[in-house]
Amino acid sequence: MRRSTISLYILILSVILFAPAVCRAEYDVIDITKPFLRKIPLAVPSFKSAIGSGEEKQSSQTAADFLSESLDFTGYFKILDRGSFLFDPARNGVTLTDLNFQNWTVVGAELLVTGYYSLNGDNITIELRLFDTFKARRVLGKKYTGKLSNQRSIILRFCTDVIKYLTGSAGIFGSQIAFVSNGTGNKEIYICAFDGYNPRRLTTNNAITLFPAWSSDSKWLAFTSYKDGNPDLYIRDLANARESKLSKQGINITPAWAPGKFELAATLSFSGDQEIYLLTGSGKIIKRLTKSRGIDVTPTWSPDGKKIAFVSNRAGSAQVYIKELASGRVNRLTYEGQKNTQPSWSPRGDKIAYTSQIGGEHHIFTIGSDGQNPVQLTYEPRDNEAPTWSPDGSLIAFSSDREGPTRIYVMTAFGTDQRRLLALAGKQTNPKWSMNHLNN
Amino acid sequence: MQKKTWLVIALLLVIAGLLFTVGCQKKAVSQTKAPGPAPATTAPAPKAGQAPVTTAPSGWNLAQNDIYFEFDKSTLTPMAQDTLMRHAAWLRENTNASVTIAGHADDRGTNEYNLALGDRRADSAKAFLVDLGISASRLTTISYGEERPLCMEQTEECWAKNRRDHFVVN
Numbered sequence: 001m002r003r004s005t006i007s008l009y010i011l012i013l014s015v016i017l018f019a020p021a022v023c024r025a026e027y028d029v030i031d032i033t034k035p036f037l038r039k040i041p042l043a044v045p046s047f048k049s050a051i052g053s054g055e056e057k058q059s060s061q062t063a064a065d066f067l068s069e070s071l072d073f074t075g076y077f078k079i080l081d082r083g084s085f086l087f088d089p090a091r092n093g094v095t096l097t098d099l100n101f102q103n104w105t106v107v108g109a110e111l112l113v114t115g116y117y118s119l120n121g122d123n124i125t126i127e128l129r130l131f132d133t134f135k136a137r138r139v140l141g142k143k144y145t146g147k148l149s150n151q152r153s154i155i156l157r158f159c160t161d162v163i164k165y166l167t168g169s170a171g172i173f174g175s176q177i178a179f180v181s182n183g184t185g186n187k188e189i190y191i192c193a194f195d196g197y198n199p200r201r202l203t204t205n206n207a208i209t210l211f212p213a214w215s216s217d218s219k220w221l222a223f224t225s226y227k228d229g230n231p232d233l234y235i236r237d238l239a240n241a242r243e244s245k246l247s248k249q250g251i252n253i254t255p256a257w258a259p260g261k262f263e264l265a266a267t268l269s270f271s272g273d274q275e276i277y278l279l280t281g282s283g284k285i286i287k288r289l290t291k292s293r294g295i296d297v298t299p300t301w302s303p304d305g306k307k308i309a310f311v312s313n314r315a316g317s318a319q320v321y322i323k324e325l326a327s328g329r330v331n332r333l334t335y336e337g338q339k340n341t342q343p344s345w346s347p348r349g350d351k352i353a354y355t356s357q358i359g360g361e362h363h364i365f366t367i368g369s370d371g372q373n374p375v376q377l378t379y380e381p382r383d384n385e386a387p388t389w390s391p392d393g394s395l396i397a398f399s400s401d402r403e404g405p406t407r408i409y410v411m412t413a414f415g416t417d418q419r420r421l422l423a424l425a426g427k428q429t430n431p432k433w434s435m436n437h438l439n440n
Numbered sequence: 441m442q443k444k445t446w447l448v449i450a451l452l453l454v455i456a457g458l459l460f461t462v463g464c465q466k467k468a469v470s471q472t473k474a475p476g477p478a479p480a481t482t483a484p485a486p487k488a489g490q491a492p493v494t495t496a497p498s499g500w501n502l503a504q505n506d507i508y509f510e511f512d513k514s515t516l517t518p519m520a521q522d523t524l525m526r527h528a529a530w531l532r533e534n535t536n537a538s539v540t541i542a543g544h545a546d547d548r549g550t551n552e553y554n555l556a557l558g559d560r561r562a563d564s565a566k567a568f569l570v571d572l573g574i575s576a577s578r579l580t581t582i583s584y585g586e587e588r589p590l591c592m593e594q595t596e597e598c599w600a601k602n603r604r605d606h607f608v609v610n
Contacts, residue, residue, distance in 0.1 A: 187587070208587050211552065230582060231555065251559045251583055254552050267556065272563065274556045295556040311553055317512065318553050339512070341550040355550055362550070385550055430551070 039078040040166075041108045043133075044068040046082065046090040047115030047126075060117035063126065063151055067113065070159045070173065073195055074394065075412040076166065080109055089114045094129060096138050104133040113162070122148045128158045130165070140165055152197070153438075160438055169392045174438030177388075177397055178202070178212035178221060179408055183426035189223055194390070194433075196408070196422035202236075213255040213264065214434040220281065222255035222264055233266055235283050246283035250274075256299045256308075265289060265299035265308055276310055290323065292330075300345045300352070302369070309333060309343040309352050309369075320354055322369070333371050342386050345369070346393045346413070353377075353387035353396055364398050366413070377415030386429060389413070391436040397421065399429045496530035502539060502607035507565060509603040512549065514560035516568055520605075524565060527607060528572040538578040541565050542606045546599035547586040555585030565605045580610075 044067055047060045072079045087103040094114035104112050116127040123145070130140035140161055144154045156173040163171035175194045180187050184201070189212045192199035203209050205227040213222040222235045228245075233252035235244045246252050250269030257264045262281030267274050274295045278286040290296040292314045299308045309322045315332065318339040323330045334340040337356040344353045351366045356376075362383040367374040378384035380402040387398045393413060400409045403420065406427040411418040422428070505527070507520035516524065531537060543562030545554035562581035570576050591598035 208584075210555075210587075250563075250581070251555055253555055267552075269556070269559050269563075274559060295553065295560065297556045298552045313512075313553075318549070339549055339553075341553045357549065360548075 040076060040110055041080055042071060042077040042111045042113070043080045043085065043104055043107070043109035044071070044082075044113045045085055045088065047117040048090045048094050050116065050118035050125075053119075056117065056119040059119050059124070059148065059151070060115070063117060063155055064115055066152065067115070067128075067155045067159060070156060070195065071113075071162065073410075074163060074171070075417045076163075076394075077111075080107060094127070096129075096131070099131065101131070101133045101136040104131075109133050119148065124148050124151060124154070126151075126154060126158075130162055157438060167392075167394075169394075170436050170438075171392050172390045172395065172436055174436045175391050176214075176218065176434045177408065177421070177431050178214060178434070179399075179428050179431040180210055180212070181424050181426050181428045183424050187429075189221070190424070190428075192422060199422055199424060211254050211430060212432045213257055214432060215257045215262070215264075215281070216260045216435055218434045218437050220257070220262075222257065222266070224251075224253045224255070233279075233283060235264075235281060244282045246279065254298045255279075256301055259301050259303055259305045261305065265301070267297045267299070276308070289325065298342055300343045302345050303347050303349045309345055311341045311343065320352065320367075331371070333367060333369075334374070336374055337365075340365075344387050344389055344396075346389050347391055348393040351393075351413070353389065355385045355387065364396065364411075364415075366396075375415070377411060378418070380418070384409075386431060388431050388433045390433050397431045397433055399431060494529060496526050496533060500526055500530045502527055502530060502609055506604040506606050508600060509561055509605075511546070511599070511603065512557065514543075514557060514564045516564055520565075521568065524568050525572065528569050528574055531569070531574050531578065538580070538610045540608045540610055541579060541581045542588075542608065543581065543583045543585075544588060544590075544602055544604050544606065545586045546602040547589060548599065549586075551586050555583050555587075558583035558585040561603075561605050565607075 044064060047064045049057045049060045068079050071077050084107050086107060087100065092098060094116050110133055112131040112133050114129050118125040125145045127143045129138055132139050142158055142161065146154055160171050160173045163169065172194045176191055177194060178189055178191050181190050186206055187208050187210060188201055188205060189203045189209050190199050190201050205225045207225055207227040209223055209225040211224045219238055220235060221238055222233065224231050225234055230247060231251045231253055232245055232247040233255055248268050248270035251267065251274065253267050255264050255266040264279050265276055266279055268277050273293060274297055275288055276290040276296050276299050277288050280286060289308065292312060295313045297311050299310045301308055306326065307322055307324050309320055311318050312321050318341050320333040320340050320343045321330055322333050333352065334354065337358060339357040340354050342355040346352065350369060352369055353364060353366045355362050356365050361381055362385050363376055364378045364384050364387045365374050365376050380400065382401055384398055384400045387396045389396055395410055396413055397408055397410050399406050406429055407423050408421040408428045408431045409418055410421050505523050507523050541562045543558035545557045562583055566579045566581050569579055589602045591601045
């Protein structure tokens with residue numbers, strides 16, 4: 001809570017500080033409500049190497065490629081082919097005075113990133129600049145010093161500044177994705193970076209483990225595991241792996257943290273009916289949130305924490321409903337499709353993604369949180385499931401068996417740019433995207 | 441005349457049956473396993489007219505007699521009720537035995553919902569056995585949802601096998 005408040009202040013402050021500059025630049029900032037109508041052509045030429053040793057050049061190329069891939073991951077840009085460039089900053093210079101912007105506008109680039117790279121032992125210094133080629137001006141300039149082992153986070157820090165400049169949002173580069181994989185023979189929870197980098201196993205329960213859920217500060221992960229026989233709920237402190245456990249008769253499943261709070265909603269069935277409860281962060285029941293005979297499962301919070309969307313079969317088939325917690329009012333959200341499950345509320349609040357069963361297949365849809373305009377985002381057979389939003393609401397991760405075994409995929413919030421995030425042994429399912437914390 | 445009426449009725453039934461088979465992708469695999477619509481309540485008490493099963497067949501094995509459910513349903517079919525009456529008879533004869541009822545689902549639908557569905561299926565069987573006089577303290581339930589399928593193929597026959605309650609004598 002505290003952290004998000006602070007970052008909000010920083011955001012407001014930076015808007016105030018940079019507003020005049022943005023006005024002067026008259027640059028069309030990316031409209032995050034419909035940014036994929038047109039991708040911005042971006043040139044990321046090879047960086048200029050300070051000494052030019054083989055080792056330095058190789059490391060510099062890795063940095064330039066990673067910067068290009070990371071910006072490409074957002075879906076906002078069309079990354080231009082380096083082979084088409086008329087000018088080589090790696091040889092001829094990377095600063096405003098070195099560059100003739102006509103060389104870039106003529107190949108179609110509207111944005112240009114240049115880099116100056118120096119490797120000394122295991123220390124690196126990187127200067128990175130973002131140019132608006134049509135306005136012929138530098139809009140960002142940063143110098144970073146650090147260890148070679150920190151190269152990835154340095155590049156992502158600059159990418160975050162680029163995205164913040166263009167969209168006003170802190171983006172996704174400090175976020176992580178938790179998911180379930182059965183590569184060991186049991187379903188266990190794994191974590192990787194936003195782009196699938198460095199996947200590692202979190203749990204060693206040697207039992208079915210499901211439904212990871214991040215707290216807003218990404219310091220806690222809740223999940224369900226059968227490690228003691230019953231599907232119990234575990235809440236893990238990621239810093240020290242200490243866990244609290246909620247083990248009631250029946251199922252203890254589908255945790256979802258309340259935004260900015262040390263509380264979560266989850267489905268318990270000890271009463272003889274599957275109902276959603278509000279729990280403390282240590283797994284004590286605060287109160288019951290749903291009251292309806294039948295299945296109530298898979299809560300997801302509105303970003304203001306005032307409502308939950310969830311799945312219920314109260315009308316006969318599984319559909320998504322919204323409950324306003326203060327008034328207790330419940331509205332049905334989905335009407336089309338045989339079964340609609342796995343709702344995920346966008347961090348921007350305006351949409352809910354969900355999984356719809358169509359014929360023998362499952363596909364990802366989004367719908368307005370007012371119930372308007374359901375849109376199908378996936379069409380590839382067979383099962384596309386478990387949508388989860390990136391922290392800025394620009395992307396959706398999901399699981400799909402389109403290429404064989406079920407893997408984690410990513411697409412934009414509008415269904416474009418669908419690609420596989422990673423492929424591990426076994427099947428990968430139930431992804432959950434964390435909030436953005438670049439300093440983690 | 442009467443014969444003709446019967447013929448018409450029979451024809452209508454056949455047509456209706458055909459329509460149902462074609463129109464419903466979740467058609468029942470075999471009439472013996474998942475017949476007709478079941479009552480809306482989760483655990484209907486045994487009907488008065490049904491002959492009560494007072495003794496279990498010799499060598500009756502709970503673990504070899506799963507009960508099966510219709511797609512997305514936790515209601516007990518007449519076939520399932522029949523099996524449960526035999527389970528109850530066996531439990532009356534083996535007073536020290538306690539049983540774990542494991543509810544399962546096929547892998548259509550998503551795994552959160554299916555875990556809840558398996559929970560309801562296990563509860564349906566438990567409630568039915570309690571209605572038949574078996575002490576609730578001898579019956580525990582667990583749901584595995586779609587996590588432990590018996591059959592791995594994507595066929596209706598396979599799905600029907602996976603929509604089950606399995607009984608384990610502890």
